[in-house]
Amino acid sequence: MDRNFARALSLVLANEGGWSDNPADPGGATMKGVTLANFRRYVKPNATKADLRAISDAQLGTVYRRFYWDAVVGAELPDGVDYAAFDFAVNSGPGRAAKYLQAAVGAVQDGRIGPATLAAVNAASKEAIIDRLCDARLAFLERLPTWPTFGRxxxxxxxxxxxxxxALARQ
Structure with a gap:
């Protein structure tokens, strides 16, 4: 059922990079896309920046699977849609990603992907969902006050x- 998590995670990590502690980034200190706040919340409550910099692959996988992939029900989404929703969740939060996916398929936007959302996803074109989701995601990002710094x-x-x-959807 979780056929695409490893592939999706490798694609996300290619975008996330390594260590960052940019004062303009509201997420603060981040390692491979995991913020210090989330590392403390999900892995080690009293973690320091040094602890975050030393995050293990197992810890990284746990954070991404439990709090992003599972939050958007990635294992139940069609190929391609799973990755687009997962990356959106990592970058902008799983609740927002779920609501935007729901909007893309005309489902109730409650931020929780359940049977009704999955039925709407499965009834729609994967390519159309991906395009609508990416269009809406970009429009959201363009409205953020940090767009001038991070927009490119x-x-x-x-x-x-x-x-x-x-490409994944068409395979």
Whole structure:
């Protein structure tokens, strides 16, 4: 059932990079896409930045699977849609990613992907869902006050996610 998690995680990590502690980033200190706040919340309550920098692959996999992949029910989504929703969740939060996916398929936007959302996803074109989701994601990012600082990278990321997700959907 979880056929695509490892592939999706490797694609996400290619976008996330390594260590970052940019004062302009509201997420703060981040290692491979995991913020210090989330590392403390999900792995080690009293973690320091040094602990975060030393995050193990197992800890990384646990955070991504439990709090992003599972939150968007990645294992139940079609190929390509799973990756697009997962990357969106990592970058902008799983609740937002779920609501935008629900909007893309005309489901009730409650932020929880359940049977009704999955039925709507499965009834729609994977390619159309990916395009609508990426379009809405980019529009959201463009409205953020940090767009002038991070917009170029976000634009490139969403473009790469769209291309990769569409390729996965067509396999």
């Amino acid at each position: 990278g976000w634009d490139a990321r969403v473009g790469a996610v769209r291309r990769q997700a569409l």
